[in-house]
Amino acid sequence: MKKRFWSILVTAALAVSLTGCSGGAGAGKETGKTAETTAETTAQAASENGTAKEKAGAGKRVCIVYSGNLGDKSYNDSCNEGAKEAAADYGVEIKNLEGTSAEEWEANFLSACEDGYDLVICSSSNFEEYMKEHCASYPDVKFAIIDTTVEGDNIVSISFAQNQGSFLAGAAAAMFTQKTDIEGVNPDKIIGWVGGMDIPVLHDFFTGYEQGAKYIDPDIKVLQSFAGTWNDPLKGKELTLAQFDQGADIVMNVASGTGPGILEGAKEAGKYAIGVDLNQDNDQPGSVLTSMVKRVDTACYLAIQSVVEGTFKGNSTSYLTIKEEGVGLTDFSVMKEHLGDKFPEDIVEKVKELEEKIVSGEIVVENYTGFGANK
Known part of the structure; x- marks a missing residue:
């Protein structure tokens, strides 16, 4: 096992x-x-x-x-x-x-x-x-x-x-938002992120997510919202739909029990999400690009x-860390099945490359103040 x-x-x-x-x-x-x-x-x-x-x-x-x-x-x-x-x-x-x-x-x-x-x-x-x-x-x-x-x-x-895992998620989101041949992806360089409570560990998630996105595209805009609760899917959905209205076409869920609303919002809007903690790729199949497993x-x-x-x-x-497999992304298989030939394999290849660079130390992912191995 x-x-x-x-x-x-x-x-x-x-x-x-x-x-x-x-x-x-x-x-x-x-x-x-x-x-x-x-x-x-x-x-x-x-x-x-x-x-x-x-x-x-x-x-x-x-x-x-x-x-x-x-x-x-x-x-x-x-x-x-x-x-x-x-x-x-x-x-x-x-x-x-x-x-x-x-x-x-x-x-x-x-x-x-x-x-x-x-x-x-x-x-x-x-x-x-x-x-x-x-x-x-x-x-x-x-x-x-x-x-x-x-x-x-x-x-x-x-x-x-979690900053390392989120770096990979941000990079994947930034690449995905460029794939305008996929239905639901617009030309805007905007991605989103919705958290549960406004606490330091979630800021560490966001720090990595933003850094990963900007590693791919320095000009990308990253929207951020906090629901203020771990237990309100309706609030999560509301915040997610608001980010889609602002031009995002993919939003990362970092909200625990508020998170199912984020994934549901992506499905309802014909847009996309990234799951968190557990493999959530099948929670809204075809709407979840990958999950950042913790x-x-x-x-x-x-x-x-x-x-x-x-x-x-x-x-x-x-x-x-990523090296101990404490964090990482799921294998994109559910989205591959949904998109078929339109699935952008370059995202998978890039994520593997970035993983290797983080483990080797070539890429150093920033921490939110107070987090990290030496905090």
Whole structure:
């Protein structure tokens, strides 16, 4: 399985780099609901490969707190996939706490702190301030945070070079907007980007996206909008349609549960989108050029693995780049099938070239202030 490959590649990085540390939400769920849901994963998942009693993590309890809902087909679902695989492999008990407001996030986090879990995983950077304030008060609890870095003797942090993945997405978008022989692509040199909440990690996404686009075409215009929420597909659709009205013909989704509205807007307008976090190419087939995959599932899995296998080391961080396959683009196969002979193969070739140049260091992708391996 791919996770096994990941464990081999990245466990070493965690064992070494985890000696030094230190968002998204759901479509198909009601916005603003009070969320405390228990994952029914442990017994079922463990039964796939034997009973929980036979597993190395039997008796271990892990709580994951989400700044949004599961069912987003994006960031949160990716995190949950990693948890479910860890439950299957190790027999750990998983509990999910979902929330759509800052009040719920903090309440869920404190509840997890108090309930005696072996590991509390904060799924996104929305929990950073709560961890800084409270983790030291729970020295016997192990914590992990994904998508940012928080220092603490009982904290590990796993973040990503989303700027690198977004560089590739921006380059692909800039090339695609030049293909005026494809239906829905206009002559304007304009592309778009719609984010969920206005937080630093999303600015890191945008920094890379804009740099990648301008690497292809320095004169291109890149529109930017924030929905201010992870949980409002209608808002995402509204902002996307507005960008199409301003001349964009392809918009990148970086909005978790708000994102399905972005993809739907592209389909409705006869335009195009780029997915995020998970492979969203089939969510609106023929309207999604590619997806910028971010391996949140891997981060969640590795955090759980470190507790089960006794390799957890506090005050440490890991940073997953293109080189470690922590970020990257999907293979364009869905769009290839949709466009047939009209599919621009030069985009695929260029993306491979840019990947190689980023890995070699020939291209250095800029970070938003405060992000990157040396932040």
